[in-house]
Amino acid sequence: MNNDNPSFTRVEDSGNVWLAQNTAQDAELSDHGITPTVLDTEAAVGQAMLNELLETAAQKDGDINIALLGGRGAQALHRLLGELAKTSEQDELLGRLNVFTQDALAPMSMGNCFSFVRDFERILGPDFFKKIKSFTPMQTDTDDLEAGLIAYLNKLESLGGLDIFFIGHGPEENQASHLAYIKPFSGAQSDHVAGVIPISSSILEHHISKFKAGGSAVNEQDEAECRSAEYILTLGPAAILQAKKVVQSVVDVDTAPAKVQTYANVLNTRLSSDKDEALQQLNANPGLWIRLHPNTKSFVLPNLGL
Template identity: 75%
Template sequence: MNNNQKQFLREEENNNIWLSKGNDQAFKLVDHGLAPTVLASEAEVGKAMLNELYATAEAKEGDINIALLGGRGAQELHRQLGKLALSGEKDELLSRLNVFTQDALAPMSMGNGFSFVRDFERILGDAFFKKIKSFTPMQTDTDDLESELVQYLNKLESLGGLDIFFIGHGPEENQASHLAYIKPFSGAKPPHVAGLIPISSSILEHHISKFKAGGSLVSEDDEKECRAAAYILTLGPAAIIHAKKVVQSVVDADSAPAKVQTYSKVLQTPISADPSEALKQLNANPGLWIRLNPNTKSFVLPNLEL
């Protein structure tokens, strides 16, 4: 264990490893509900997400720390940011961005086409990465995933935490769901900042299918390596709860129809006022964590059938 690691409490439950800050105060779980905004097209969702970034930039001086959403959910946002980077019209804003990834499959080479980093580079483009202040991905090609995750968390904390957590919604069995890659029954609790959890075949299939549907450039070797991944690195509930703003997008219910039921369940399930019961709900259906952030926007398409 290195010196940085000592700054975190480490909990293990059913082979799921969760990290939390030792000085965290007790959490009070307050259900703020969820009020989705239905927009007509994926382009409109991307523009709405971009407008949330503009609003944060206007309200805050200095750096802006964001967690990028991987896969289909934010591709339109990324296309628009890539165009802005090429045009030069928002260079001042881009120069303020500290960009983080929020989850990753591991171990896997950073050059794998199924890596979120490669997908970000493909859509955002070289100009974007040259103009932002910093880019910090979760490292997936190391023999010490846990220590690398601690270094990632230390940098995020040193910069003041997330101003915007761009997040999606992933379907799970029994009409449950995941956020980032906080899986059902993985033991995630409110103080957990990040975790390293065992991978499942359902996650791999969902990950591979959404990357292919989104047009990622992948090879047979990439897919073979991806299917051999054993863990998921993910930001945890504390990162969601403490983000200054959470911006959710759900745009792919056509290719992932289970989201119609799983999103509806999150929307219609109030979190219990009883703390022990609330923790049981959140453990069984991690999609509910989003209801605990008081500044959440959820942009969705009509195909969610709300």
């Protein structure tokens, strides 16, 4: 695709395509560390995430822009929001929400049961989507994935960026990790707001297994289409760093035990004060990007072993 959009520059790195913000300032790579909050149950994590949303709603007027987390990480939050949407208790809050997805497998039909959109609909429920102000998923069934991603980013930028980036923590080989789907050695930089990443069989297996573990109703036809996906659409480091608040949850160590060590590596790895060395660390282990955000909450369960 020829990117003639003035807001973004297309950058390709070893088959990974990144969209860089032309207006982005050179980011300060200041390591703020990470302080996990250990809660007893997944339900408690969901309530803590909801409390962060309620706090943001109380602190600002007007719209609230959030990126939903897929998979197990935020299902407890989504159940709470779904229940609230069945009542009138938080209609004012729901009516202020502009909701975005943060990653997706592509190409794949939007109706595929392994799509995050279908999982969101299943757990959040129809009342939630009727009451929120807008819902903007990443388009996965278009012939031009980059053009669809730019349209998505233009809407997010026009609304003022993310107030809350609900984010997870994904295990990778060599005890590394990903955020959203920023993969190790994909060349992500601090001004890259989103990307199109070649997919690996290990990611497909992880994606399918977590959907099955999360209770999604699946079928063989959709699973076959999902396994034929070639790319991951993902928000990038700039979207994380520019969000006003980052709220992380790690609740699925029982089905993804590698997270015990990969989360510990993010927790205990101090980023170098040398910028070039820090960028090498971030490229090798993108889970470390969360350490650069000054307003981060990380909610975890006791089985993470902290």
